[in-house]
Amino acid sequence: MAKPIGIFDSGVGGTSIWKEVAKILPSEKTIYLADSANAPYGEKSKEEILRLSIKNTEYLLGQGCKIVLVACNTATTNAIDYLRSHYAVPFIGIEPAIKPAALHTKTKKVGVLATKGTLSSSLFHNTSKLFAEGITVLEQEGKGLVEFIEAGKIQSKEMKTLLQGFLQPMLDQNIDCLVLGCTHYPYLMPVLKDILPEHINIIDSGEAVARQTKAVLEQHKLLSDFDGDPVHVFYTNAEVKVLKELIDSPTAQVSYLDF
Structure with a gap:
């Protein structure tokens, strides 16, 4: 067709x-x-x-x-x-790839970087409840990230600073998987790989x-x-x-x- x-x-x-x-x-x-x-x-x-x-x-x-x-x-x-x-x-x-993250994590700690609208939705919470039993899911609102991407500032110093502030608390909690819960966020992959330790598995649903x-x-x-x-x-x-x-x-x- x-x-x-x-x-x-x-x-x-x-x-x-x-x-x-x-x-x-x-x-x-x-x-x-x-x-x-x-x-x-x-x-x-x-x-x-x-x-x-x-x-x-x-x-x-x-x-x-x-x-x-x-x-x-x-x-x-x-x-x-x-x-x-x-x-x-x-x-x-x-929707955020909670299921593959739950299957891959060894530390039983998974980070989710997403928008407020996604994190507060019933679908997200139902998915987490269904697939992440026994897993600690650490949620982080990526406030400001979409605006930087839309403005073409992916590689900017401001973007890296913002991401570091979002990611460090999750790293301190020993996550080994990071779920990208917004379709804008895969464009941050080069910056994320600069910030995150090599063992962190970055997962998106594309x-x-x-x-x-x-x-x-x-x-x-x-x-x-x-x-x-x-x-x-x-x-x-x-x-x-x-x-x-x-x-x-x-x-x-x-x-x-x-x-």
Whole structure:
């Protein structure tokens, strides 16, 4: 089926998920919405997150998308149940990778770096309760990180200082796994590797989400039979510079859209 996969995030962070999707599904066209004008979602009320998620979903469906990937932890934990119950297409969500962290930890101490909206959600707490029995889960709100990433300040001194302040208390508690609970955060990997000891296992959910997207497309018989190079369309309602820098695809079209 030649219809595109729709993807939205509170900004550019979900492109970390898009890259995994494009890798595992090379024949699929995609449309990506970066709602950077409203980033970060993690600071907003559940009602506002739901409103923005509906707005993004309806734009993507209006563009003929066959499936919607909610490439935002906060939007997933606060809005995906509503979206699934009100729209006919399949939805793929993102949530912090607590389960693999719980399986890999030897110290029984796992750190989670996420937004306030994710950490305070019932879905996050239910997931932790289900998969992390006997494990100490140390939560840390990454306040300010999304804003730095959206501003293209990933390698800045301020970013490193902010991250060190977030990570040191968890290191002092002897974590050996760090879960990245926001799709923006994989772009911090180079900085995180500079700060964290080598034995710390950094876990994000990008590859698992891409595999799940493929499985759902197969299940619904929605896989593309396109045999050329698919077009990838990216829209942002803020400055396009940072989004362009993060996308490395010869078939990508990045532009401003007032949505």
